[in-house]
Amino acid sequence: GIQVEQSPPDLILQEGANSTLRCNFSDSVNNLQWFHQNPWGQLINLFYIPSGTKQNGRLSATTVATERYSLLYISSSQTTDSGVYFCAVMKTSYDKVIFGPGTSLSVIP
Amino acid sequence: DAGVTQSPTHLIKTRGQQVTLRCSPISGHKSVSWYQQVLGQGPQFIFQYYEKEERGRGNFPDRFSARQFPNYSSELNVNALLLGDSALYLCASSFTTGGFGEQYFGPGTRLTVT
Numbered sequence: 001g002i003q004v005e006q007s008p009p010d011l012i013l014q015e016g017a018n019s020t021l022r023c024n025f026s027d028s029v030n031n032l033q034w035f036h037q038n039p040w041g042q043l044i045n046l047f048y049i050p051s052g053t054k055q056n057g058r059l060s061a062t063t064v065a066t067e068r069y070s071l072l073y074i075s076s077s078q079t080t081d082s083g084v085y086f087c088a089v090m091k092t093s094y095d096k097v098i099f100g101p102g103t104s105l106s107v108i109p
Numbered sequence: 110d111a112g113v114t115q116s117p118t119h120l121i122k123t124r125g126q127q128v129t130l131r132c133s134p135i136s137g138h139k140s141v142s143w144y145q146q147v148l149g150q151g152p153q154f155i156f157q158y159y160e161k162e163e164r165g166r167g168n169f170p171d172r173f174s175a176r177q178f179p180n181y182s183s184e185l186n187v188n189a190l191l192l193g194d195s196a197l198y199l200c201a202s203s204f205t206t207g208g209f210g211e212q213y214f215g216p217g218t219r220l221t222v223t
Contacts, residue, residue, distance in 0.1 A: 033212060041197050043152075043214035086151050088212075095165030097142065097212070099151035 002027045004089055004100035012106045013077045021072040021103045023087035031090040032063055034072050038083045077107045113202050113215035121221045122190050130185045130218045134202030141183040144199040152199055195222045
């Protein structure tokens with residue numbers, strides 16, 4: 001099956017700093033999503049991005065499907081950005097969704 | 110519009126018991142997927158249902174089963190509960206004609222098995 005890796009596993013930022021989170025996957029995929037899991041466990045959609053670049057406020061994401069990776073950029077981080085960021089990939093022929101292990105982000109004032 | 114809803118929010122069961130978790134998708138979404146998330150790990154895919162048919166299954170034992178109703182809501186059943194079944198169970202819905210589309214998650218059901 002597909003292997004999904006995320007880096008770094010943990011990240012501590014000062015409020016206002018920028019960061020880049022990476023997701024690598026071992027096979028071609030049909031879909032890819034980025035999620036933010038808040039401290040209460042709710043998974044919040046950030047991007048649905050099987051390829052290309054998208055931006056939403058301070059967040060942006062780029063997926064290079066041919067090279068099997070995706071990047072999530074967080075600019076001017078805020079304490080509310082704290083939590084775990086997951087990428088999830090989907091390959092129709094496997095009929096399942098695979099989540100990466102996540103990046104745990106802590107933004108300190 | 111309401112998002113994905115799940116019930117109950119929390120549940121405590123004893124080893125060997127059976128549990129049923131419920132999920133209502135976003136209006137218009139016909140696909141429902143179930144995930145198990147143990148502490149410190151990413152969600153693990155259990156099932157996907159689309160138009161009341163199972164379309165995908167993860168590596169879970171037969172103690173786990175699910176179904177989807179004509180209104181597209183879904184139930185996840187777990188029999189003969191083990192301590193290792195303690196986890197956050199997440200439901201996601203998507204509007205898709207097949208395969209996996211953009212998924213939207215509910216708040217989850219936290220199951221504790223004692």
